Structures are given as C-alpha cells and as structure tokens.
Amino acid sequence: MADVRFEAVRKTFGKVVAVDDVDLEVADGDFVVLLGPSGCGKTTLLRCLAGLEKVDGGRVLIGGRDATDLPPRRRRIAMVFQSYAVFPHLKVFKNIAFGLKMQKERKDTIRERVESAARLLHIEDLLDRYPSQISGGQRQRVAVARAIATKSDVLLMDEPLSNLDALLRMEMRAELKALLRQLGTTTIYVTHDQVEALSMGDRIAVMNAGRIVQLDSPLAIYDHPADMFVGGFVGAPPMNFLAADIAADGAGPVVNLSGGSFAGGPSAAPLAGRKLILGIRAESIVVEPEHHEGLIEAKVVVVEPLGSHNLLTVKSGDDVLKVSASPRLFPEPDSSVWLRLEPNRIRWMDPETGGAVEPAGAVAESVGGR
Amino acid sequence: MRDRAPHLLRSLAGWLPKALVYVVGIVVSLWVLGPLYVITLAAFSSEQDVYDYPKQLLPKDLSTGTMRFFLDFPGMTDALWRSVIVAAATLAISLAIGTPAGYALARFAFRGADTVRLSVVATRAFPIVILSIPLAVIFIRWGIDDSIQGVAIAHTALALPFVVLTTASVFAGVPAELEEAAMTLGCSRASAFVRVALPLALPGLAASAIFVFIISWNEVFAASLLTLQNRTLPAAVLSTLEGAPLNFRFAGGFFLLAPSVLVILVIRRYLFTMWGRVVR
Amino acid sequence: MATVAQPATLGRRLRRWEGLPYGLILPTVAYLGLFFAWPMVQAFELAFRIDGTWTVAPFRTMVNDVNFNQALGFTLLLVGVIVPIQFVLALVMALIVNAKVRGRGLFLAIFILPLAISDLAAGLVWQAILTERGYLNTVLQKVGLIDQEYIWLDPTKPNHLLVAVVVAELWRSTAFVMVIFLAGLQGIPHEYTEAAEVFGAGFFQRVRQVILPMLKPSIQVALLFRIIFAFEAFAVILAITGRAKTTLATEAWRWQAEYFDSHVAAAYSALILVLSLLAAGIVVWMLRTPRAQMLR
Numbered sequence: 001m002a003d004v005r006f007e008a009v010r011k012t013f014g015k016v017v018a019v020d021d022v023d024l025e026v027a028d029g030d031f032v033v034l035l036g037p038s039g040c041g042k043t044t045l046l047r048c049l050a051g052l053e054k055v056d057g058g059r060v061l062i063g064g065r066d067a068t069d070l071p072p073r074r075r076r077i078a079m080v081f082q083s084y085a086v087f088p089h090l091k092v093f094k095n096i097a098f099g100l101k102m103q104k105e106r107k108d109t110i111r112e113r114v115e116s117a118a119r120l121l122h123i124e125d126l127l128d129r130y131p132s133q134i135s136g137g138q139r140q141r142v143a144v145a146r147a148i149a150t151k152s153d154v155l156l157m158d159e160p161l162s163n164l165d166a167l168l169r170m171e172m173r174a175e176l177k178a179l180l181r182q183l184g185t186t187t188i189y190v191t192h193d194q195v196e197a198l199s200m201g202d203r204i205a206v207m208n209a210g211r212i213v214q215l216d217s218p219l220a221i222y223d224h225p226a227d228m229f230v231g232g233f234v235g236a237p238p239m240n241f242l243a244a245d246i247a248a249d250g251a252g253p254v255v256n257l258s259g260g261s262f263a264g265g266p267s268a269a270p271l272a273g274r275k276l277i278l279g280i281r282a283e284s285i286v287v288e289p290e291h292h293e294g295l296i297e298a299k300v301v302v303v304e305p306l307g308s309h310n311l312l313t314v315k316s317g318d319d320v321l322k323v324s325a326s327p328r329l330f331p332e333p334d335s336s337v338w339l340r341l342e343p344n345r346i347r348w349m350d351p352e353t354g355g356a357v358e359p360a361g362a363v364a365e366s367v368g369g370r
Numbered sequence: 371m372r373d374r375a376p377h378l379l380r381s382l383a384g385w386l387p388k389a390l391v392y393v394v395g396i397v398v399s400l401w402v403l404g405p406l407y408v409i410t411l412a413a414f415s416s417e418q419d420v421y422d423y424p425k426q427l428l429p430k431d432l433s434t435g436t437m438r439f440f441l442d443f444p445g446m447t448d449a450l451w452r453s454v455i456v457a458a459a460t461l462a463i464s465l466a467i468g469t470p471a472g473y474a475l476a477r478f479a480f481r482g483a484d485t486v487r488l489s490v491v492a493t494r495a496f497p498i499v500i501l502s503i504p505l506a507v508i509f510i511r512w513g514i515d516d517s518i519q520g521v522a523i524a525h526t527a528l529a530l531p532f533v534v535l536t537t538a539s540v541f542a543g544v545p546a547e548l549e550e551a552a553m554t555l556g557c558s559r560a561s562a563f564v565r566v567a568l569p570l571a572l573p574g575l576a577a578s579a580i581f582v583f584i585i586s587w588n589e590v591f592a593a594s595l596l597t598l599q600n601r602t603l604p605a606a607v608l609s610t611l612e613g614a615p616l617n618f619r620f621a622g623g624f625f626l627l628a629p630s631v632l633v634i635l636v637i638r639r640y641l642f643t644m645w646g647r648v649v650r
Numbered sequence: 651m652a653t654v655a656q657p658a659t660l661g662r663r664l665r666r667w668e669g670l671p672y673g674l675i676l677p678t679v680a681y682l683g684l685f686f687a688w689p690m691v692q693a694f695e696l697a698f699r700i701d702g703t704w705t706v707a708p709f710r711t712m713v714n715d716v717n718f719n720q721a722l723g724f725t726l727l728l729v730g731v732i733v734p735i736q737f738v739l740a741l742v743m744a745l746i747v748n749a750k751v752r753g754r755g756l757f758l759a760i761f762i763l764p765l766a767i768s769d770l771a772a773g774l775v776w777q778a779i780l781t782e783r784g785y786l787n788t789v790l791q792k793v794g795l796i797d798q799e800y801i802w803l804d805p806t807k808p809n810h811l812l813v814a815v816v817v818a819e820l821w822r823s824t825a826f827v828m829v830i831f832l833a834g835l836q837g838i839p840h841e842y843t844e845a846a847e848v849f850g851a852g853f854f855q856r857v858r859q860v861i862l863p864m865l866k867p868s869i870q871v872a873l874l875f876r877i878i879f880a881f882e883a884f885a886v887i888l889a890i891t892g893r894a895k896t897t898l899a900t901e902a903w904r905w906q907a908e909y910f911d912s913h914v915a916a917a918y919s920a921l922i923l924v925l926s927l928l929a930a931g932i933v934v935w936m937l938r939t940p941r942a943q944m945l946r
Contacts, residue, residue, distance in 0.1 A: 052550050072553040085551035089569045102556025150555065387853060388751055395746045395753075399760045405821060406763065408785045409775045423783035423799070427792070467677040474674035486675055493686055494875065497882045497926060499899050500919035504692035505685070507912050527685040534678055559670070581766070588768030590885045591899070595906055604770050604885070611888060616781070619889075623774030630766035638762060 002063030002076070002153035002186055003028045004049065010057035011044050018044040020210035021058065031180060031187045033201035035194060037233065041210040042190045043158055049188065050156055051075050063153055073102070078147035079156040082163065084139045086131045092118075092142050093127040099150035117149040120179060137168050144176070148183060155180070155187045161196060173199060194234045198222065206230050225347060228354040231279050237311065237322040239279045241349065248272035255341075259316025260296035265343035276357060277349040282311065283324040284345035288338045295338035298323075300331045312337070406631065413437060413624035417617060440621030449606035450625065456518050456593075456602055457586035460525040461579050464533045467526075469575065472537025473563070477546060487538075490531045498528060502592040509596060516598040524596060525586040532585065533578060540574030541567065577637045584630050696916035708917035715914075717896050725897040727812060729880045729929065732819050736876060737869070739820065740827035745857070747828075748835045758832075765825040772822035773815075773889025777803070780814050780890070805894040814890050819883065827872045834868025835861070870937040874930045881926040898922050 004026040011019040019041045026032045034042035047053040049060055051072035059068045067075045078099065087095050094101075096117055100110045118124040121141040126134055131142065140160060147155060161169045161176075177200050180187055191197055197204050198218040205215045206229075214226035225231035231239035246268055247254050253264035253272045264271075288295055298316035305327065312323045314337060323339060331337055348357040415426060416433035441447050475483055505524050509515040514523075544567050552562035590604035597605055607622040614622075697708055712718055747758045764772070779785045780802040787799045804810045838861065846860045862869075884899040896904075902918035905911050 050550075050554055052553070071558065072550075073556045073558060077554060079551065079554040081547050081551055083545065083547055085545065085547040087548060087551075087566060089566075098552070099555035102561075146555070156554075388749075391746055391749050391751050392753075394742065395751075395757050398743060398746070399757065401821070402760055402763060405775045405779055409778055412778050412785075421783070423788070425783070425785050425788040427785070427788060467681055470674035471678035474671040478671035480671040483671075486679070490678075490682075493682065495878055495927065495930065496686075496690065497878060497899070497919070497922050499882055499884075499902050500693050500916075500923050501686065501689055503902065503906055503912055503915045503919055504689040504696060506906060507696065508689060508692065523685055527682065530678060530682060584766045588766070588771070590768060590770045591882070591903065595903065604768065607774075608770060608885060608888065612892065616778075619774050620778055623771050623778065626771035627767050627775065630768070630771070631763055634763055634766050635759070638759060 001028050001184075003030075004154055004186060004188065005061040006045070006049070006058065007061065008058035009045065009048055009055050009060060011041075011048055011053060012056050017210050019048065019055075022210070022212055024205060024212060024215070026186060026188060028186055029184050031189065031200065031202045033197040033204045034188065034190045034207055035197040035204050035234075036192065036207035038192060040207040042192075042207050045207070046156055046158055046188060046190050049075075049154070050077055050079050076153040077156055078150050078152040078154075080143045080147045080158065080160045082159040084136075084143040084160075084163075086139050086142050086146070088131050090130075091127070092123065092129055092131065092134070095131070095142055096127075096146045096149050098146060099152075103150070113149050113151075114145075117145040120148065120182075121145045137164055137172070140164065140172070144179075148179075148185070153186065155183075155185045157187065157189045159191050160189075162191070162193065169196075176200070195236070198234070206233065208233075224356065225279070226356050228277065228279065228349050231347060231349070235281060237282050239281055239347070240285075240319075240321045242278045242280075242316075242319045242321070243275070243351070244278040245275040246271050246273065257296060257316065258318040259298060262294045262296060262341060263343075267343055267346075271348060271357065275351060277351050277354075278341075279347040279349050280341055280345060282322040283309075284342050285321065285323045286340040286342070287312070287323060287325045287329060288340055291338050295340055297336055298339055300333055300335050300337055302333070303330055305330075314339070406627075409620060409623050409627065412617075412620035415617075415620075421616060436617040436621045437624075439617055440625070443610070443618065445601070445606060446603075449601050449603045452518050452600060453587055453603040456522050456525060457583045459518075459522040460529055460586040461582045463522070464526045464529040464582055465575070465579055468530050468533030469537045471534045472539075473541050473567070475534065475538040476541035477549075487535075490534050493531045498589070498591050501527065502595045505592070506595045515596065516600055518597075518600055518602070520596045521593050521602060522586075524592045525589055528589065528592070529582045529585050533582060536578040536581075537571075537575060540571050540578070543574070544570045580633050580637055584633050587629055588626070693916050693919060696912050697920045700913055708911075708913040711911075711914050712901075712917045712921070715901075717901055721896045721898050721901045724812070724895055725881060725883070725899075725925075728815065728819075728883055728897065729877060731812070731816055732880055733873065733876055735816070736820055736824050736827055737873065740824050740831050740872070741865075743824065743828045744831035744835050745861075747832055761828060762825045764822050765829065767822050768885070769819070769822060769883065770885035770889055772818045773886035776814065776818035776821065777890050803890065805891070811891045811895050815883075815886055815895070818886050818890060819880075822886075823876070823879065827876055830868050830872040831865065834865045837868075838864045866937050866939055870934060873933045873937070877929045877933060878926045881922050881929070898925075 004024075006022050006024040009019055009022045010017070022041075022045060024032075024045075034045060036042050044053060048055050049062075051067070051070060051074075055068060059066055061067060062075055062077070087098070090098070093114055096114045097110050100113055105113075114127070115124060118127055121144055123138060123141045123145060126138060126142070131139055134142070140163070144160065147157075161172055164172060173196060189200065198221075201218060203215060204218055204221050205212045206221060206226075207213065208229050214221060214230050216224075216226075221230060221234055225234065225239065228239075228241060232241070242257050245256050246264055247256060251263070252266070253268040254261050255264040255268060255278065257278070291297070296316055298314035298321065300312060300314055301320070302313040304311040304313075307327065309327050310325045310329055312325050312331070314321050314323055316339070321339075323337075349355065350357050411426065411429060413436055414429070414432045414434065416431060416435040417439060418435075441450075471486075474480070475487055502524060505520070505527075506515065509517075509520040509523075514520045548566050548570070549557075549559075549562040552566045553559065557565060588604065589602075590608055593602045594605035594608050601609060604626060607626065610618070698704055698706070700707060743761050747754050747761065777784075782799050782801050782803070784802075786802065787796070790796045791799070801807075802810060803814055842860050842864065843856050846856050851859060882899050883897050884903060887895055887897055887900050898918055898921060902915045902922065905918060906915035
C-alpha cells in the first residue's frame with residue numbers, strides 16, 4: 001500500500017513536450033483515472049511512474065520514497081498493458097506466477113497466490129493453457145491476474161479494456177471496479193473513454209496537451225467542467241456551447257443568444273454586461289411543445305431515437321445544439337421546437353481563455369499544474 | 371432461359387488463366403527440379419556408369435562408387451571437414467557479435483542508428499572480390515595466410531551484416547511490451563531479454579544461423595584466394611576442376627549442393643520473416 | 651525485498667546504461683571497421699600505389715592485358731542478358747505463387763530450392779547436363795529430337811557458352827529475386843487489383859498498370875543486389891567454360907592466385923566496384939518513387 005506523488009514531472013521527446021510539469025497526488029488506496037484524447041500525455045505519465053520512461057525533470061515518489069531513478073523492478077508496481085503483453089511462450093500459470101518467481105517466493109506460496117488471483121478473475125480452469133489457446137478477453141484477465149498476484153503497492157493500468165468489444169468491455173468494467181474495490185490497492189488507470197473514466201474512478205484527472213486540466217470527482221467533472229475542453233470531452237453528447245451576451249435589464253439579467261433571449265435569473269446577475277460562452281448539456285435543455293415567453297425557438301434538423309430518450313439536433317440562429325427529449329416526442333424535420341435552458345444548469349465559459357466562469361465573477365483558475 | 375454457348379465460353383474463359391498458371395508452374399518446376407534430380411543420380415552412379423552414354427535417367431544400379439572416389443581423392447575429406455569447421459566458426463562468431471547489434475537496432479532509437487543500419491546495408495554493395503584481395507595480402511603479413519582462421523575471419527566479415535539485419539528484424543517482431551512487462555514484474559533489462567525476448571526470437575535466430583552456415587559453406591572466391599594447402603571444399607573442388615574427371619565433378623557438385631538444398635527445405639517457413647522486412 | 655539504493659550510485663548506474671545500445675553495436679562496428687573498412691582502404695592503396703609511389707601502372711597493365719577486353723565484354727554481356735530475363739522470370743514465378751491456385755505452397759517450396767546453391771555447384775550441375783555425353787543430349791536423343799550428340803558447350807560456336815552460363819545462373823539465382831518480388835506482391839492490398847478489374851482491366855493490363863508500379867520498390871532492391879552479384883560472376887564461368895571465357899572477377903582471381911600480382915588484381919576489383927555501383931546507381935535512380943506518389 002502506498003501513495004503516489006508526481007512533482008513537476010516533465011518528459012519530452014525531441015521537440016515534443018509530452019508531459020508538461022505535472023503535479024499530482026494520489027492517496028493510498030485511491031483510484032485515479034487519467035483521462036484525455038490520444039497524445040495528451042496520459043500514457044507517458046503512467047510510463048514515467050512505471051519507470052519505463054526516464055523523466056526529463058521533476059520527481060516521482062512512491063510510498064514516500066524517491067523512485068525517480070529506480071528501474072521498474074525496484075518500484076514495487078504492477079502494470080497491465082493495453083495489448084496485455086501476456087508471454088506467449090509460457091502457460092497461463094507461469095504467466096501469472098512470473099512476478100512472484102522474480103521475487104523468489106516459495107513454490108507453495110506461488111501456487112496459492114496464482115490460484116487465488118485466477119479465481120478472482122474466473123480463469124482457474126485456464127491455468128494449464130497457452131495464451132494462444134485462449135480468447136482475447138481471457139488473455140486480458142490473465143494480464144490482470146498477473147498484476148494482482150504480486151500484491152504490489154501500486155497498480156498501473158494502461159487502457160486495459162480498449163481492445164475488447166463493446167459488450168465485453170461493459171461487463172469487464174463492472175467486474176474490474178468491484179475487484180479493485182475489494183483489493184483496495186492504489187490504482188492509476190489510463191483511458192481515453194470518458195464513460196469508463198466516469199464509471200470507475202474515485203477521481204479523474206483530465207489531461208490535455210501534457211497538462212492536467214481538471215482533477216475532481218466524476219460528478220464534479222461532469223457538472224462543473226473547468227473549461228470548454230473538459231465540457232466538450234466528457235459526456236456524450238458533448239456539452240453544447242453557444243455565444244451569448246448578458247445584458248442588464250430592469251427586471252433582471254437577460255441572456256441574448258443568436259436564436260433568442262431568455263431571463264438569466266439571479267445566478268447571471270453578477271455577469272451582466274459581459275460576452276461569454278454558454279455551456280449546457282443536452283439533458284439540461286427542456287423541449288416545450290408550444291411557444292412561451294422566455295423560450296428559445298429552434299428548427300429540428302435530425303431526430304435520433306436512442307430508446308431511453310430521443311436526441312434532437314436543432315438549429316437556433318447560428319447555433320447547432322443537441323437536445324435530449326422524451327422518447328415519445330418525434331418532431332418533423334424543419335419544424336420548430338421551443339427550448340427552455342435551466343439557468344442553474346448553465347456553465348459559463350470565458351470566450352478568451354476557454355475557462356469556466358464562476359458565478360461570483362472570477363474566472364476559475366485553469367488547473368494547469370494542480 | 372439461358373443460352374448454353376456463352377455460358378460455356380464464360381466458364382472456359384474463367385478456367386483458362388488457372389490452367390495457364392498450372393502449366394507454366396509445372397514447366398518451371400520441372401526446370402528447377404530436373405537438374406537437382408540429375409546431379410543426385412549422377413553422384414550416386416557407379417564409376418563405370420558415370421562415363422556411359424546415353425546416361426541413365428532412372429535410378430537403377432545406384433552405387434556409392436562415385437562418392438567414394440571423390441572422398442578418397444587426396445585432401446577431399448580434409449577439405450570437407452575444414453568447410454564444416456569454418457562454417458561453424460563463422461556462425462558462432464558472427465552470431466555472437468551481430469545479435470547484440472541487431473537487438474540494439476530493433477529496440478533502441480539512438481543517435482546514429484540510421485547511420486549504422488545504412489552502413490551495414492551498404493557493405494553488401496561491395497563485392498567479395500574487392501574485400502578478398504587486400505585480406506589475402508593482410509593475412510600474409512600477419513602469418514595466417516593459408517589457414518582456416520583467415521577464411522573464417524573473411525566469412526564472418528561477409529556474414530556479419532546479414533546477421534545484424536536479420537536479427538534486427540527478428541527482434542522487431544517481438545513486441546517490446548513483453549520485455550517491459552517482464553521489467554515491471556521484477557526483471558532487469560538483461561533478465562527480461564533472456565527470459566522473454568530470446569525464447570521468442572529463437573526460431574528466427576536459428577534460421578539466420580543456418581543461413582550463415584550455408585553462406586560460409588558455399589563461399590568460393592575468398593576461400594580459394596586465402597588458402598593453398600588448407601583448402602575448404604569449394605576451394606578444393608575449384609582447384610582440381612581443370613583436370614578433373616566427370617565423376618569427380620558430379621560428386622563435388624552434389625556435395626556442395628546437398629546441404630544447401632536440405633537447409634532450404636527445412637527453414638523455408640522462416641525465410642519470409644527474415645527477408646520480408648530485411649529487404650524493405 | 652527490494653532495498654532503496656542511494657541516489658548517487660543509482661544515478662551513476664543509470665548513466666552507464668544510457669550507453670547500452672552503443673555498447674551492443676560496438677563489437678560489430680569494430681569488427682567491420684577492422685576487417686571490412688580497412689581492407690577496402692588497402693585495396694585502394696594496392697590499386698594505386700606500388701612500393702610507396704602513386705601510380706596507375708596496375709590499371710595500365712590491366713587494360714593492356716590480352717584478356718581484358720574479353721573479360722570486360724563478357725561481364726557486361728552477362729549482366730545485360732541475365733538481369734532482364736531474370737526480372738521477367740522471377741515476376742512470373744512470384745505471380746504463380748501468389749495466385750489463388752491449389753498447390754501454390756508446393757510451387758513455392760520447389761521454386762525456392764535453388765536459393766542457397768552456390769554458383770560453383772550450379773556450374774557443375776549444368777556442366778553435367780550440357781556436356782557432350784551429358785543428360786540433355788541423353789534426353790534429346792531418347793525423345794528423338796537429335797540423332798547425334800550436340801556439343802552444347804562449344805567454344806567455337808558464338809554465344810553457346812554465353813547461353814550455357816546464363817541458363818546456369820538463371821536456374822540458380824532467380825529464386826533470390828522471386829522471394830523479394832513475392833514479399834513485395836504480398837504487400838499490395840488486393841483491393842487495388844480488384845478495383846482495376848471492376849473498372850475493366852484485363853490480366854495483362856492489371857499487371858502493367860497496377861502491380862508493376864506498386865512493385866517498384868521491390869524491383870529496385872532486387873535489381874540492385876542482382877546487378878552487384880552479377881558483376882561478381884566467377885566460379886560458374888570456370889565450371890562451365892573452363893578457360894574458354896573469362897570475366898572481370900575471374901581475371902581478378904587469376905592475377906592474385908596464379909600470377910601473384912595483388913596490384914593488378916586490386917585494379918580489377920576496383921573496376922568491378924565502380925561498374926557495379928554505377929549500374930546500381932542508374933537502376934536506383936531510374937526506379938525511384940517520387941515522394942508525392944507514396945501513400946504512406
């Protein structure tokens with residue numbers, strides 16, 4: 001059991017800065033997800049922790065010890081690779097036992113630990129087979145079993161589910177989450193799939209261009225994205241962003257969009273007089289069948305029935321929006337609908353920095369190194 | 371209702387290319403196999419039959435007379451033995467030196483890697499002719515002319531680029547992640563290499579080792595320049611060529627050829643792992 | 651269990667491992683430097699220097715030698731005849747092995763058998779076949795095409811010996827070119843030929859318009875190596891023609907092994923090097939693929 005600390009970690013490949021002075025603290029037993037698009041540096045950061053990449057600046061601490069110059073085998077970590085990296089020339093048993101064999105454990109200890117790890121992953125019947133004789137999903141389980149059998153201080157996972165088909169991925173997600181909760185090991189998990197991140201982590205570190213943009217609980221990331229990047233990356237469909245300006249009016253602030261205006265409510269009052277970006281999620285927009293005061297008119301472009309709800313793509317003025325509607329609502333293309341934007345579900349963004357604007361008026365600090 | 375004739379023509383037209391492939395393929399196959407059959411037959415004919423005309427085309431009256439004549443010829447069995455030793459030495463040295471280099475090229479992106487790779491490929495542009503002559507002079511100066519050590523040195527210089535390039539391609543085929551996984555599980559770099567990379571690379575390495583043996587076994591230009599009394603098999607056959615009787619030539623040809631053909635039969639599956647990437 | 655080593659020693663140890671790749675390639679670089687690069691320099695010296703004085707005497711001797719013109723001419727003839735024929739033959743063989751016919755595995759196994767056969771062995775084999783009392787005459791007489799033994803290896807008839815050597819070399823070394831072509835062919839996604847077929851191209855058109863252009867890199871490599879090897883033709887000449895014909899490589903060998911004149915031998919080898927590099931350079935230049943045409 002150990003905590004992990006990244007202090008101003010920096011990694012460059014030639015001229016490309018893959019990891020840009022990242023600070024991150026992972027408490028003992030914590031499950032942190034590194035989430036971001038490809039090329040954002042999440043895998044590189046993980047590999048720096050593993051010791052597979054040498055950092056060009058900063059320190060990596062594991063369990064309080066400075067591990068920056070230690071080779072991987074001295075760091076007391078275990079890793080699950082995206083391609084599983086299950087040794088083809090060894091049987092499943094020997095694969096899972098590999099780390100224990102390197103630690104020179106006794107034969108009966110090895111047998112006991114291998115079998116218990118295999119049982120946790122439901123592969124106890126496959127111990128005598130070669131990796132070429134089992135399916136991809138089973139190989140993935142072998143990779144996980146191999147990692148947990150060593151009872152290391154920190155568990156590293158590099159997109160372990162991305163090579164599985166959609167259905168298997170969903171099953172494994174739940175299984176993996178339950179298993180890791182049961183084990184309680186400090187885990188750092190890398191993924192580009194925001195559904196995976198939201199569903200699994202205690203905390204998510206959203207990364208972009210080598211920096212951590214926001215570090216928060218899944219709900220906070222979803223509801224209060226730190227900037228337009230996070231809002232657009234997390235959540236399906238991505239957050240809607242519309243150009244808006246807020247005018248002070250006698251009765252209260254009025255939000256002017258290209259497709260209409262509505263009352264901003266008390267939360268918008270401190271922002272009067274500014275031009276901002278209005279961010280709102282599809283499910284926070286209510287579709288009203290008839291025209292009222294304070295509703296925005298929009299023309300329907302596409303209706304996608306998704307079973308649990310209908311996803312409407314609508315055009316309002318210059319803006320194109322995605323709106324969640326009741327599964328029984330099927331407006332005709334080109335017909336008009338009226339949208340109510342819930343003021344407390346609006347996230348305001350600064351058009352210049354892209355960062356979130358707190359209702360108190362100050363721009364939230366772009367979480368570059370926190 | 372379909373008209374019969376066009377349907378038949380169409381199926382004939384579809385059938386024709388395939389038939390053509392078979393015909394040409396069989397003709398070429400006969401052209402390749404014929405001489406091999408013939409030389410084997412000739413090598414296994416008795417001493418009298420060898421001079422007969424017309425020649426026997428079927429394997430009756432096989433005898434080891436011709437082979438025995440060849441092997442009994444003064445110096446031939448020694449030459450045969452020397453060829454084996456030189457080829458084995460070349461194999462051992464070139465693999466010992468070249469495999470680490472191939473591994474380095476496959477795994478590490480270090481400065482100068484491209485230069486090394488390019489220079490290694492470029493050595494094949496230099497004919498063995500231009501290498502052997504100064505080597506002959508140098509070896510006289512060093513006192514190892516007319517020795518199998520000299521030939522082994524020359525053959526290793528010839529085989530080394532091949533070993534470096536093929537082992538590089540073999541190791542490139544073993545995912546680096548496997549060694550990385552081993553390192554996270556407690557292996558040092560060296561231990562990961564021995565426990566993971568080497569076992570998986572072994573088939574490819576074995577194939578290139580066998581190929582190096584054959585390269586050395588076949589090599590005649592340098593061998594005949596660098597030896598006088600201590601000849602290897604090709605050099606010995608070459609030096610006795612001018613006055614040699616027919617049966618001698620047949621048996622000699624067979625001995626030179628048989629290991630090569632056998633080797634190809636055995637390792638042909640690995641040829642593409644070696645050539646496919648090396649040549650590109 | 652792992653102990654924590656002091657950062658200082660680890661730093662030093664880590665820095666040492668930074669040099670690991672260089673350490674791994676050092677033996678190879680050293681060996682090739684000593685036994686390849688240095689002899690090359692010596693060869694240059696041998697060709698241009700006798701007893702310390704710079705001179706072109708070796709070259710003069712070489713050019714004025716009675717065998718020179720024949721050697722040069724025959725070598726160029728061999729290269730010029732063998733390489734184009736081999737290219738077509740190898741392409742045909744590769745196409746056969748690549749075709750969707752049952753038995754292509756067997757064809758492949760047969761076609762590559764000569765891959766590792768030396769030119770000396772090939773020369774001996776074909777000498778056995780073509781010699782006056784050899785196998786070709788036996789077969790032809792049995793079949794009734796001739797009624798008296800024909801002297802295939804007749805030095806007095808023009809081109810007989812040339813054809814004999816060409817056939818022996820084709821038999822032996824086409825497998826090498828075929829393997830390169832095959833690797834290249836298998837790298838061409840079949841969607842390209844399928845698209846061409848959909849748009850109306852017949853077999854030969856597909857070969858010419860789709861397969862050959864996409865095979866250019868492989869052709870380039872194969873021709874490069876084959877030309878260099880063809881300039882080295884040596885033992886096959888001796889085996890089949892005896893002393894009737896000679897090539898540049900044979901002359902180089904002769905001057906070293908029989909006349910004991912390393913200088914002229916070096917001059918011959920220098921000429922071989924220059925000619926093969928020139929020919930190879932022309933091939934590479936003619937078959938270069940402009941960047942814009944590469945899809946990578």
